[in-house]
Amino acid sequence: MMQTDLTNITQEQGRKPFMTMVLGTNGTGKSTIMRTILQKCNAKKALIVTNHIEEWRDIQEVDLSQREDFIFEGIRKTRCYQPTKGDIGTLAKLRYFRKGIIIFDDARLYMKDAKTDNLIEDLMISYRQQELDIFVVAHGFTKVRPVFYSYVSNIILFRTLDSVQYRKMELGENYQRIVDAQAEVNRKAIKDPHFYKWIKLW
Amino acid sequence: MVGEVTYNAELPNGDLEAFLSDMNQDKASYSDREDNGLDELFSESAPMGDGELSDGDSFFEDKEREVFSVSPELAELSADFAAMMTDLALPSLIALFVKCDPERLQATREQYDKLVKAYAQYLQTKQISMSPGWMLIGVIASIYATKVPLAIQERKLKEREDELAKREQQLAENIKIFQSMSNNDADRSDEHNTGARA
Numbered sequence: 001m002m003q004t005d006l007t008n009i010t011q012e013q014g015r016k017p018f019m020t021m022v023l024g025t026n027g028t029g030k031s032t033i034m035r036t037i038l039q040k041c042n043a044k045k046a047l048i049v050t051n052h053i054e055e056w057r058d059i060q061e062v063d064l065s066q067r068e069d070f071i072f073e074g075i076r077k078t079r080c081y082q083p084t085k086g087d088i089g090t091l092a093k094l095r096y097f098r099k100g101i102i103i104f105d106d107a108r109l110y111m112k113d114a115k116t117d118n119l120i121e122d123l124m125i126s127y128r129q130q131e132l133d134i135f136v137v138a139h140g141f142t143k144v145r146p147v148f149y150s151y152v153s154n155i156i157l158f159r160t161l162d163s164v165q166y167r168k169m170e171l172g173e174n175y176q177r178i179v180d181a182q183a184e185v186n187r188k189a190i191k192d193p194h195f196y197k198w199i200k201l202w
Numbered sequence: 203m204v205g206e207v208t209y210n211a212e213l214p215n216g217d218l219e220a221f222l223s224d225m226n227q228d229k230a231s232y233s234d235r236e237d238n239g240l241d242e243l244f245s246e247s248a249p250m251g252d253g254e255l256s257d258g259d260s261f262f263e264d265k266e267r268e269v270f271s272v273s274p275e276l277a278e279l280s281a282d283f284a285a286m287m288t289d290l291a292l293p294s295l296i297a298l299f300v301k302c303d304p305e306r307l308q309a310t311r312e313q314y315d316k317l318v319k320a321y322a323q324y325l326q327t328k329q330i331s332m333s334p335g336w337m338l339i340g341v342i343a344s345i346y347a348t349k350v351p352l353a354i355q356e357r358k359l360k361e362r363e364d365e366l367a368k369r370e371q372q373l374a375e376n377i378k379i380f381q382s383m384s385n386n387d388a389d390r391s392d393e394h395n396t397g398a399r400a
Contacts, residue, residue, distance in 0.1 A: 042226045096239045105387035
């Protein structure tokens with residue numbers, strides 16, 4: 001019995017899934033870096049949740065209405081549908097997506113209130129068990145719902161205008177590092193608008 | 203650990219390799235099957251939520267599937283509000299400078315409709331929606347902000363009125379004193395005349 005338990009623990013060794021924020025104003029290179037990451041990483045599948053369908057026009061669209069929308073190889077995109085009677089909605093369905101990457105592109109468009117926070121929280125509680133790496137792409141710190149900050153492991157920071165101060169409580173001991181990084185990125189972005197910093201939080 | 207990278211479009215992988223090498227390490231396996239739960243999701247008794255969201259919840263609306271975005275209806279509602287604010291605030295502001303009736307500077311019905319359409323298009327394109335709270339604050343600000351200079355002016359007038367009333371009172375008192383003094387003088391001269399005659 002003991003041996004079986006130890007075997008299970010050994011199987012679970014490996015890196016923890018990442019929750020990465022990619023933050024920057026328009027035109028800084030967020031989408032380009034996301035495409036690069038998707039090309040270079042060895043994930044089997046990635047799902048982009050976006051309401052900016054045109055920006056990812058080369059990617060096949062799915063609506064998570066059939067099994068094939070969850071089990072595939074490559075990159076797919078989906079719009080974020082609200083729940084209706086008989087449909088639990090996109091955010092709730094993501095709890096059934098496993099072993100891959102989910103990218104929330106410009107999430108402020110579909111993550112706005114406490115109701116969506118509950119769905120995100122549900123996903124974030126189980127994303128490790130689902131073996132998911134999650135990326136949240138947004139224009140700035142305040143455009144990402146506070147619920148994500150409890151789980152963030154990496155920040156890829158381009159030039160941003162809004163203040164990290166509004167997420168001070170959520171960032172805790174990492175707050176000052178982010179403040180310093182933002183000041184530096186914004187300063188260097190004057191010369192190089194695509195300058196960014198990768199901040200590893202854990 | 204803070205990795206510093208200058209982004210280069212030609213070599214987008216540059217030091218991003220460090221992040222990618224982290225990412226490309228094997229993830230902890232929970233030996234979960236990739237299709238775990240999908241049977242449940244696509245079965246007849248598919249989940250309707252997890253208890254927090256129920257059939258009666260207003261979040262579930264009995265209508266066609268809708269993406270989370272600013273709908274044309276919401277954009278139009280916000281646009282109407284924005285146009286109303288503009289049509290209220292701008293004429294009042296101009297009227298303060300040119301000292302005329304702000305109502306004369308407000309948009310005609312046709313112009314107002316055009317303004318609403320332009321706002322709606324902009325808000326829809328930019329996916330901007332206004333929260334009811336901000337709308338309320340906006341309306342309050344647009345109504346009362348323009349009244350502040352009027353209130354200040356009124357206070358000044360009131361102060362001047364008070365000052366004038368005080369001066370009037372002072373003058374009345376002075377007149378009274380003067381009158382009593384002149385009466386005394388008259389009495390004294392009468393007494394003097396009577397004495398002289400005697």
